[in-house]
Amino acid sequence: MFSLVTDNLSFAYKDSNTIDNVNLKVESGQVLVILGPNGIGKSTLINCLSGVFSKYKGSIKLDNDELKKIDSKKLSHKLALVSQGVNINTNLSLFDYLLLGRSSFHSIFSQPNKNDEILVDSIITKIGLESLKFTSMQNMSGGQKQLANIGRALVQEPKLLIMDEPTSALDYKNQVKVLKLVKSLSKQGIAIVMSTHDPNQATMVADSVGLLMSNKTYNQGSTNVILNDQSLSKLYQTPIISTFSDDLQRNVFGIEMG
Numbered sequence: 001m002f003s004l005v006t007d008n009l010s011f012a013y014k015d016s017n018t019i020d021n022v023n024l025k026v027e028s029g030q031v032l033v034i035l036g037p038n039g040i041g042k043s044t045l046i047n048c049l050s051g052v053f054s055k056y057k058g059s060i061k062l063d064n065d066e067l068k069k070i071d072s073k074k075l076s077h078k079l080a081l082v083s084q085g086v087n088i089n090t091n092l093s094l095f096d097y098l099l100l101g102r103s104s105f106h107s108i109f110s111q112p113n114k115n116d117e118i119l120v121d122s123i124i125t126k127i128g129l130e131s132l133k134f135t136s137m138q139n140m141s142g143g144q145k146q147l148a149n150i151g152r153a154l155v156q157e158p159k160l161l162i163m164d165e166p167t168s169a170l171d172y173k174n175q176v177k178v179l180k181l182v183k184s185l186s187k188q189g190i191a192i193v194m195s196t197h198d199p200n201q202a203t204m205v206a207d208s209v210g211l212l213m214s215n216k217t218y219n220q221g222s223t224n225v226i227l228n229d230q231s232l233s234k235l236y237q238t239p240i241i242s243t244f245s246d247d248l249q250r251n252v253f254g255i256e257m258g
């Protein structure tokens with residue numbers, strides 16, 4: 001069983017902590033969704049969890065190993081990150097861009113092989129970009145690039161997938177595609193951490209939800225316990241009202257205009 005566990009994780013850009021004493025846990029086959037208002041520290045937390053920021057305080061344990069002590073090649077075989085709003089500006093084709101993501105599996109003297117190519121093809125199908133396989137990355141739309149970045153993370157065949165607002169540039173159809181992919185990856189045993197601005201996405205895919213509150217506390221609990229009108233209205237400091245949809249068979253959260 002693979003796990004990511006933090007113990008009193010804190011991080012400061014300057015003097016005061018941006019994230020403070022976060023105790024978070026996610027295991028193989030689970031989806032943890034991080035919610036919080038703009039500027040609260042979701043990306044900061046994600047950058048700590050994925051090893052981008054190593055000057056954190058407290059601990060981050062990946063399978064009982066302290067994250068900052070794991071060498072980068074080993075880490076890339078365990079964990080993959082989909083960063084927020086990365087603008088890929090390369091003239092590589094989608095296929096070559098994803099194939100490059102396999103380079104950490106080879107020595108500097110060996111080339112990606114047929115198996116890598118088969119894997120990349122299957123991931124292009126998973127993200128639904130078959131028609132763009134040989135298109136230059138720089139000629140893709142923002143949403144297509146976002147899907148390509150998810151593909152680039154998947155070619156690492158990670159045990160833990162961390163995604164910062166992976167659906168922010170996507171239309172409804174592609175949001176559903178990504179959320180279904182998240183569900184199917186978790187069923188395959190991958191642990192997933194993702195941030196979003198949409199609590200409805202959490203009700204669709206999350207086993208547990210972590211709320212980054214304005215008083216710098218972090219509350220994590222199972223989705224149906226932690227997500228309610230009171231907790232979300234407090235989180236976003238605006239009235240949020242849920243209604244149970246018989247058609248969707250779940251609560252749908254909406255914002256009140258007053």
Ligand SMILES: Nc1ncnc2c1ncn2[C@@H]1O[C@H](COP(=O)(O)OP(=O)(O)OP(=O)(O)O)[C@@H](O)[C@H]1O
Nearest residue numbers: 013014018036037038039040041042043044045084
């Ligand atoms: N490189 C940096 N140096 C100093 N402060 C930073 C830096 N990056 C972010 N911050 C600050 O840290 C705080 C948290 O930012 P972060 O990007 O983690 O928030 P977020 O919850 O992801 O926001 P959003 O939902 O708007 O993307 C913000 O106040 C931001 O201004």
